[in-house]
Every structure is written in structure tokens, then in C-alpha cells.
Amino acid sequence: xxxxxxxxxxxxxxxxxxxxxxxxxxxxxxxxxxxxxxxxxxxxxxxxxxxxxxxxxxxxxxxxxxxxxxxxxxxxxxxxxxxxxxxxxxxxxxxxxxxxxxxxxxxxxxxxxxxxxxxxxxxxxxxxxxxxxxxxxxxxxxxxxxxxxxxxxxxxxxxxxxxxxxxxxxxxxxxxxxxxxxxxxxxxxxxxxxxxxxxxxxxxxx
Numbered sequence: 647x648x649x650x651x652x653x654x655x656x657x658x659x660x661x662x663x664x665x666x667x668x669x670x671x672x673x674x675x676x677x678x679x680x681x682x683x684x685x686x687x688x689x690x691x692x693x694x695x696x697x698x699x700x701x702x703x704x705x706x707x708x709x710x711x712x713x714x715x716x717x718x719x720x721x722x723x724x725x726x727x728x729x730x731x732x733x734x735x736x737x738x739x740x741x742x743x744x745x746x747x748x749x750x751x752x753x754x755x756x757x758x759x760x761x762x763x764x765x766x767x768x769x770x771x772x773x774x775x776x777x778x779x780x781x782x783x784x785x786x787x788x789x790x791x792x793x794x795x796x797x798x799x800x801x802x803x804x805x806x807x808x809x810x811x812x813x814x815x816x817x818x819x820x821x822x823x824x825x826x827x828x829x830x831x832x833x834x835x836x837x838x839x840x841x842x843x844x845x846x847x848x849x850x851x852x
Contacts, residue, residue, distance in 0.1 A: 653749070654670060654675045654803075655673070655674055655675075655749075655750070656672070656673055656674070656727065656747060656748060656749065656750075657671070657672050657673075657744065657747070657748065657749065657750040657753045657754075658669060658670070658671050658672075658686045658746070658747045658753070659671075659674065659693055659745070659747075659753050659754070660683075660686070660695045660709055660745040660746070660833060661688060661744070661746060662688035662692065662779065662836055663693055663709075663710045663711065663712040663715070663835075664690055664692035664693045664714070664769070664780060664836060665688060665690040665797070665833075665849050666690070666778040666779055666781075666832065666836065667688065667690070667778060668761075669686065669687070669688035669693075669695075669755075670686075670754075670756060671686030671687070671695075671766045672750070673686070673697070673823060675727060675728065676696075676820050678697065678699060678705060680699070681695060681697070681699055683696055683698035683699070683748065684696070684697045684698075685697075689754050689767055692837075693709070693710060693747050694709070694817065695707065695708070695803050696708045697722065698711065699766035700721065701774070702724075703723060703724055703725075704721050704722060704723050704724065705721075705722040705723075705724065705727065706720070707717055707719070707720045707721075707745060707747065708720070708734060709724050709745055711737050711739075711742065711744060711784055712744070712781055712784070712785075713740045713742055713744070713781060714739045714740065714841060714842075715740065715839070715841045715842070716736060716739075716823070718735070718737065718738065718744065720735040720745070720794045720830060722747065722771065723828050725749075727747065728764075729747060730749035731741050731749050732746055732747070732749065732752035732753050732755075732756045733746070733747050733748055734746050735747075740766060741746055741750060742760070742763075742781065743756070743757075743760035743763075746760075751785065760780060764780060764781060765780070767781070767784070768780040768781075768783075768784065771784065771787070773812055775813075775814055775836065776812065776813075776814055777814055779814065779815060779832040782832045782835050782836050783817060783832065783835075784836070785840075785841060786817055786835045786840065787810070787812070787817075789841055789843065790810060790819070790846070791841065793845070794806070794808070798844060798845040798846065799819075799846050800847060801821035801823065801824060801847070801848040802826065802846070802847055802848060802849045802850065803821060803823055803824040803826065805821055805822065805823035805824065807819075807821070807822040807823055808820065808822065808848065809822050810814055815832050815836075816829050816830060816831045816832060817829070817830050818830075819846075819848060820848075821848050825829060825848065826848045826850050827848065828848055828849075837849045848849040
């Protein structure tokens with residue numbers, strides 16, 4: 647007689663908003679009993695995804711979004727965690743997978759598919775050379791475009807003709823009139839309130 651083996655171990659994966667790497671962590675469903683929560687932390691130590699009981703039927707999954715910098719909270723039904731191979735949660739503002747929870751192999755396969763999708767989007771934007779910083783650079787370009795559209799991106803000389811060069815680990819903004827430039831690293835973009843900037847002025851270093 648064959649015995650059915652039930653696996654209560656689960657894996658969670660997410661892209662760290664601080665270092666840009668994919669973080670993986672394992673936990674048991676039993677760790678979420680009662681009021682206990684599970685925290686999966688990136689190896690850089692700067693971010694984590696939290697899974698905590700919401701009520702007797704649901705858990706709440708919370709993490710900072712690498713795309714929009716907001717802290718998102720998602721409802722994870724217990725039945726889904728127990729029965730589904732992988733549950734994926736995406737940024738509600740930009741449809742990009744943020745966190746994946748389920749059985750290890752299924753989670754890793756879902757992460758791989760999501761990364762391939764992101765790479766296709768990045769390549770379509772001409773940013774295929776940006777590696778792990780691709781999502782960060784897409785976010786930065788979207789913000790820069792928004793500032794420019796609202797006339798909140800300009801140089802101290804008065805010109806709003808700003809050239810943008812995207813490189814693997816940073817981007818350079820340069821005034822087309824006077825040549826003043828500033829360099830923003832991917833780490834700066836990720837670890838600051840860049841997405842909440844209301845104005846960006848290019849100024850000459852003193």
C-alpha cells in the first residue's frame with residue numbers, strides 16, 4: 647500500500663529592492679501557526695518579505711516594491727498556500743511579478759519565466775545591457791519622463807533639453823546646452839526616494 651507523503655515545506659522568492667538580486671527562503675507552513683509570522687530576508691540584509699496570519703483563513707504578504715517603492719500587502723489564502731504549486735503576486739501599478747510563494751521547483755520556474763518576461767521588456771526598450779539593474783533603470787526612465795513631461799526636469803542654466811544615457815550600473819543626465827551632467831547610480835535610485843522626486847535640477851558641482 648502506497649503512503650501519501652505531504653510536503654509542508656514552502657519557498658518564497660522576491661527581487662530585493664535594495665541590491666536588485668533575487669532572494670530565496672524556505673519555511674514550513676507549521677511556522678505560521680497561531681500568530682507567528684515568517685520573514686524571508688535577502689542576503690544583503692536590507693529587505694525582507696513578511697508572511698503573517700491575517701485571520702484563520704488567510705495570510706498577509708508584505709514587501710517593499712522594487713518597481714514603485716511602495717509597501718504592498720497581498721492576501722494569501724491558506725488553501726492556496728496548501729494546495730497550489732506557486733502563487734505569484736505582482737505590483738498593482740506595473741504588472742511585474744514581485745513575490746512568488748509555493749513549492750520550491752514551481753517557484754524557481756515561475757521566477758525564471760518572470761525574469762525572461764522582464765528581459766524581453768527591457769530589450770524592447772534598448773536596455774538589454776543593464777543586467778540585474780534593468781527593472782531599476784526602467785523605473786528611473788519612467789520617472790525622468792514624468793518629470794520632463796511636467797517641466798520639472800531642467801538645468802540650472804535654464805535649459806530643459808536634457809540628454810539621458812543609460813549604462814549598466816548608472817545613468818547620466820547631461821544638459822544639451824551647457825554640458826552640466828549628473829550621474830545617478832542604480833543603488834542610489836533603489837535606495838532613495840527617487841520615485842517620489844517632485845523636481846530634478848542639474849547643478850554644477852562646487
